Structures are given as structure tokens and as C-alpha cells.
Amino acid sequence: MSAVLVRAEALKKTYGTGALAVSVLRGISLEVEAGSLVLLMGPSGSGKTTLVSILAGLLRPTAGRIELCGRDISALSEAQVAAVRRHHLGFVFQTYNLFPALSALENISEVLKMKGFAPREARRRAQDALARVGLGDRLSHRPGELSGGQKQRVAIARALAGDPALIFGDEVTAALDTSTALRVMDLLRAQVTPERAILIVTHDRRLEKYADRVIHIEDGRVVSTTEVAQQPGGLEAQP
């Protein structure tokens, strides 16, 4: 039995109040186990970004309960939730969110220093992480000197460098061409370990084959959950 890293029960989210209230999540329950890659799919406006923000402790639900890495974050203060995020979570976004003036290495090491790592350790981890995503020869390149796929790999390296139990991604391939997008997904898939899970929000059906589970949401509700059998040895071993 794998540990459950995310457990959401009956989540609801309403933006605004009174006549302007918009009910975006209408009772969502889901689990993400360690060792799995889960895709959260649904049409534009269905509440995917809202849901992932709530699961990652960035936004409070209107109702419902969330356990993140074994902690009931509904019961924690903002500072305690921030500490869970800092120690256990990594994030990858559609637009990379890299600092343009910093090198690939500094983009990662500066974040690690903010998380509390000593400068030398931060640098060593940043170097290791960039090597792991195949960018060991791009340490001093700035984002403007990297391709879209390379920028996303720096962002993945940044997410990995703190050795998170959970990686959250929102439309991580939306800005990339097909072959680059699939290579980025191969790379993310390879980061799933028995202790780690990855949850990715997307409306790109080409990504389904990388997932262990695909959760479809529509209009703020889960409409289906599909388990996908992964080949032992990964996608590259398939014909």
C-alpha cells in the first residue's frame, strides 16, 4: 500500500458573495498515492487551476478537507501551510516563472537559499538537478538564452532540487510543440519514485499515456476517474 500524499474530501469553492457568488468546485473528493502520476483534465473554466491551488495549500476552500503529506492542512495556520509547501512540494507552471536576470543555476540555487539551504549546498543541489534534466552544460545560461523546452526543464530541475514528495504542474506543456512537450512529460514521468507523486493539470489528451490515473472534472465535479496501466520499464520501452 502506497502512502496517500493528497487526500481531498468534499471540496467546495465559491468565489465572491451574494448575487455575484460563483460556485466553481461543487464537492470534489480525490486521492493521489505516492508512486503515481495523476492527470487532472477538464475543459477551460472547469475549475482545474482552482482545485490544484487548493490542493497545494495556496488557496483555502469554502468547504471540505485536505490532507497533504499526512497533515490536515485545513487545521493549519498560513505559516504552517507555507512550511509544508516549502519542505514537501515542488511546482511547475506553463510560463516557467524563471527570473530573467538569473542564470539557470542561480534560478534554482536562489530558491533553495530562500528555503533555508546554505549557499554551497544550494549550489550543489542546483547543479545536480540541472544535470538530472540534461542541462549540465547550460548552468550559466539565462532564460532568454534557452529554448522553451530547456526553460521548462530548468523549472522542473528547480521543482526537483528540494527533493519534494509532491510535484504540482499546471499546463506544463501548453507552451511547447508536440515533440518537446512529450519529452518534458517523459522527464516528469521519470521523476516518479515510490515516495513521490506528480499531479498535472492539463486539457491535452496526448498526455494521458503518461498517467497512472486520469481524473476528469467538469463544472466543478469529478465526472470520471480512469486508471491507466503503465508498462514496466516506462514508455521508452514500448514499441
Ligand SMILES: Nc1ncnc2c1ncn2[C@@H]1O[C@H](COP(=O)(O)OP(=O)(O)OP(=O)(O)O)[C@@H](O)[C@H]1O
Ligand atoms: N479569483 C477569482 N475570482 C472569481 N472567479 C474566479 C477566480 N479565479 C477563477 N475564477 C472563475 O472560476 C472558474 C474556474 O477557473 P479555473 O482557473 O480554476 O479554471 P481552469 O479549469 O483552470 O481553466 P483553464 O483550462 O482555462 O485554465 C472560471 O469560471 C473563472 O472565471
Ligand SMILES: [Mg+2]
Ligand atoms: Mg487553469
